[in-house]
Every structure is written in C-alpha cells, then in structure tokens.
Amino acid sequence: MCGISCLLSLSPACCEWDTRVYEHLKRRGPDCSHDITVTSSSPFYQCLFSAHVLHMRGVLTPQPLQDSTGNILMWNGEIFGGLPVTATENDTVVLLQRLSTCGSASGILSVLSSVRGPWGFVYYQKAAEYLWFGRDFFGRRSLLWKFEAGILTLTSVAANLCQSDESVWHEVPAVGVYGVDLRAASRADRLTFEVYPWTCTGADDLPKVDTISESVPNGCTVVVNQSGLSLTSPVCRLNVALPELINHSQPPVDDLDHLLTNTEVMDDVDSLVHVLSQAVRRRVQALPLVPDGDDDRASVAILFSGGIDSMILAVLADRHIPAEKPIDLLNVAFKLQEKKKQKQSVKNSKKKPVTAEADVTDPGTFRPFDVPDRITGKAGMKELQQISPERRWNFVEINVTPEELKTLRGERITHLVWPLDTVLDDSIGCAVWFASRGSGVIMEGGETRPFSSSAKVILTGIGADEQLAGYSRHRVRFKTSGHQGLIQELDMELGRISSRNLGRDDRVISDHGKEARFPYLDEDVVSHLNSLPVWKKADLSLPRGVGDKLLLRLLGRRLGLAESAVLPKRAMQFGSRIAKMEDGREKASDKCTRLLTG
Known part of the structure; x- marks a missing residue:
C-alpha cells in the first residue's frame, strides 16, 4: 500500500x-x-x-x-x-x-x-x-x-x-x-x-x-x-429472483438455533463460512515480519464494536493467525456529557426499568466513555475469550475528548475526508480516524495501562450491511416495495459504495501508515452473496437483530457466538456517540461546516 x-x-x-x-x-x-x-x-x-x-x-x-x-x-x-x-x-x-x-x-x-x-x-x-x-x-x-x-x-x-x-x-x-x-x-x-x-x-x-x-x-x-x-467485472450479477407466494398462515421463525436445524439453511451457512474464511485468510497471512523483540505485538487489528460484523471477522481471523500472536480489537468512544440531575419521585423511579444502556447515564454510576459500542464491545470480547481462551485479545479502549476531536479534525481529518463534506462524512471519518490510530488503554491485571496498536493491517466490516440488508432504510424499502424494492436497494448499495464510503475510509485509515482491508468485499464473497436469492440473505419480516443480515447471524451462531449474533445494527456515529457531541438538529446529508473551518 x-x-x-x-x-x-x-x-x-x-x-x-x-x-x-x-x-x-x-x-x-x-x-x-x-x-x-x-x-x-x-x-x-x-x-x-x-x-x-x-x-x-x-x-x-x-x-x-x-x-x-x-x-x-x-x-x-x-x-x-x-x-x-x-x-x-x-x-x-x-x-x-x-x-x-x-x-x-x-x-x-x-x-x-x-x-x-x-x-x-x-x-x-x-x-x-x-x-x-x-x-x-x-x-x-x-x-x-x-x-x-x-x-x-x-x-x-x-x-x-x-x-x-x-x-x-x-x-x-x-x-x-x-x-x-x-x-x-x-x-x-x-x-x-x-x-x-x-x-x-x-x-x-x-x-x-x-x-x-x-x-x-x-x-x-x-x-x-x-x-x-x-x-x-470480477463479480457476478445480483440474483434478482423473487420468492414464490409465502404461506402467511405459518408464522415466521425468529429462533436462529431452530433455523439451523434446516439442512438447506445449514448448507448456505457452511458455504458462506468457507468463502468468508478464505477471504479473511488472504488478508491476515503473509504479512511483514515485525521488528526484533516485537514478536508479542499484533500484526492485525479489527475495528471492533462487538456487533455481528466485527465479531465474525475476529473469530475467522483467530483461525488463521498463529495462536501466540495477539489480535487488537480497536474500540472507539467519544466522551459523554453527564446529564443534569433531575428530581424524580420514588413512584416514577420504580416504573422506569433499568437497562445496561440506561445505567451509562445514571448519575450514580456515570462513566463518560461507556457508550453503547463500548458496552457491546466488552461483552463481545468476553465471548471471544470463551471461544478462543488461549489467544491474547487486546481490547483497546480509545477515548476521545471534545478538545482532542476539535484539534485533530482541523489539523488532519478535514483534509482526509475531503472532498466529501457532509455531517455523516465528518462523523464516520472522525470515528474511523481515531479508532484506526489505535492509541488508548488496555486492561491488565485489573488495571489500565497506555497502549498503542502496532498492527499495520486493519480489518473492517464494511460491505456486510450493504449486501445483507443491515440498514434501517432496507427495512423501510421492504415494507413499502417488498422483495423487488429491496433487491433494487441492495443493487444500488454496492454501486455507490465507492463514492459514499470506501475512498474516504481508505484515506482516513492510511493516514496512520496502516492499511484497511475489507473481507466482506472480497470478490469471491461478493459473487457468492450475489448468487443467492435475497430471501436467503435477509428476512425483514422478522424483528431487528434477527431478520436483517439473517444469513450472517446464522453464520455467527454456527461459529459459536451468543448474544452478539442477535445485536441490532447500530451505526458507528451513534454507537461511538460522536453524533451526541455535535448539533442534534443536523441531518446526515447536510454540509458540515466543521469540515470547512476545521
């Protein structure tokens, strides 16, 4: 590169x-x-x-x-x-x-x-x-x-x-x-x-x-x-077949384990496991030798939220990287602002359920970097430790303050995102830049210590949502236009991914002297997914966290994943909470003045 x-x-x-x-x-x-x-x-x-x-x-x-x-x-x-x-x-x-x-x-x-x-x-x-x-x-x-x-x-x-x-x-x-x-x-x-x-x-x-x-x-x-x-073209055309009329008298099954008892479903899952595993292998092997004395440092890192896309990349990378080599899991969080204490009656407080995310902003337990992706990331790392206990997983907590964000956006990030210039480009560009820099802390022996990832290769999950109907807009399109509309939306997604995402992400990640690699966009993976009818890849009649990216979620369960296999999609700008730092009235497609002025 x-x-x-x-x-x-x-x-x-x-x-x-x-x-x-x-x-x-x-x-x-x-x-x-x-x-x-x-x-x-x-x-x-x-x-x-x-x-x-x-x-x-x-x-x-x-x-x-x-x-x-x-x-x-x-x-x-x-x-x-x-x-x-x-x-x-x-x-x-x-x-x-x-x-x-x-x-x-x-x-x-x-x-x-x-x-x-x-x-x-x-x-x-x-x-x-x-x-x-x-x-x-x-x-x-x-x-x-x-x-x-x-x-x-x-x-x-x-x-x-x-x-x-x-x-x-x-x-x-x-x-x-x-x-x-x-x-x-x-x-x-x-x-x-x-x-x-x-x-x-x-x-x-x-x-x-x-x-x-x-x-x-x-x-x-x-x-x-x-x-x-x-x-x-290095990939085959998208399968545009429509399903036969579905018998709605039988309710759809949303139990992943039950679906895996179906022989045809298992064959589809195993085929995807094979092609995606080979795509990961090609991207994590034959890397440059690390300097003398750095054998215990990672050569590969993953942009990691604990969601299904990054979890599957981690499990498959574990298959192809020597067991004695660590893998860095890069998890970025932007500092939350503590909410002002509000008077609340005992009666009302009893009615309000306590959830993991609600606990983040509870005045009594407020932790400014416990954003949603940090919580799911830590849970995901525990799953990985259970699947591969001999591997050293470096969960790198990358914490970004408003002051650091403003300074480095003006000095570096605005030049890398350019010529893209929307609010969404700003949010994603900043989040990916800080995450791929890999400078943060890791937990060892119950204490945190500074850590900087040495990995030159960074795996990212981009391409999974675009091919397997992972975005909320896919669910909206399916609701309004059925499978025909969903197929058209997915066809458009890959057609515009170069201009919407990939050039920007390459510029941002490479600024650190590191290389972005995209296993979900491997030509064999895309051809395989393109060959499948849309109803085998997603079933948007099922709830969020199940029907979206259904085939990938089944693959995750097949690989031994638990809760992470059914986590609903959360966009990076919301999971990392960078979107909370800026003007909440902005639209993602608006021109971003912060990129123009630094």
Missing part, C-alpha cells in the same frame, strides 16, 4: 508538488519515498510521479517503479488472487512485469481484469505515450483528481484549503480505468480521458458517460473508448 500522486502538464509552465498534499502522502507510505519526472519535447508534456510506500509484502520495493524500457508503475494495491504472487514476491514488481509485456490496450485491460484485491494505480506506458489510471471495481483505494492552471493532478489524498476547493477536487469514479493519449492531448492542448468500463460477461450495458460527468475535472472531457474495450 502507498500514497501515489501524478502531475501532468501540457505546457512548459512550472509544475511543483503541493507541500501539504506531499506530507499527507508520506504519512500513507512511511517506509520509502521516491519521485520520477518524465518530459517529452515533441510534442511537449511533463509527468511528475511521486510514491510513498508502506511495506506489506516481499522485498521493500521503492515506487514509482520503472522498468528497463521506461514504463512506470505506481501501485496502491494488494494482489490477493488472479495473478500468481508468492509470499516472498512483491506484487508491484510482478504486476509491472506483466504490464510491460502488453503491446495493446486489450492486453493491459486483461491483466487488470484478472487482479483480485483492492487497487488504485497510475501507469505510464512509454512506447504508446499513454497514461493509465483508475480504481478497482469497488473503489477500495482512494484516487482523486483535479485540473487547475493547466495541470492535472491525480493523488491518493488531497488537502482541504478552502470552500472554493469544492468545485476542484473530485474522487475518480470507480466505473473503469481511464487513459490519456499524451501526444494527442499535447497537440490539442486539452485533456480528454478515455474510459474503459467494467462490464459483466455477456452484457452490453456500458455505463453512460453522463453518469460520471459531474465528477470530471473542469476543463476536461471524458468519452468511452472508441474501440469498445472494457474490463471484465
């Missing part, structure tokens, strides 16, 4: 790095930094390449990587399948070797189509004088672009300088890969991007250019390539 940036100028005007962006890139790749400049005089163009490497596999390999014929690759990705890469090889080297043998666009597209794993890249093909760039099918790695003062900038991360930047920076849409004919662009003195879209085998529905036109930098144009070439 790394931070990559490319400046393309079609005029002899001075072309320089933005020092603020350069610093953000270096934090993404703290292990090695290198720059290369390519200049052509007839016709004129200049490309400045800069890459900053986080070493994850094989021999530490500086980027930009240049071969003997002048081709240059900057690769911000991981090859988990599709191309053979041994445990001792560096995937950037392997990929450049393959791309260098390609004499045509179709060859390059064939190589990229075969890669399984997240990626963002920039590739300079010297012989053709062609610049390729883009993101993987889901957009799991960030890539931004802007065109200003005659210079095109491609970069993993930008800088939020002022409100006017809103019309300058955009995320590169993850609809395919893009190409620029540098000679033609120089002669025309304008930039036209050719897009090579993702398509499913046998499909003829090429994406319409106007669907991405709003994200194209001002002064540039984008066209579908004239050759009609495309990338092959």
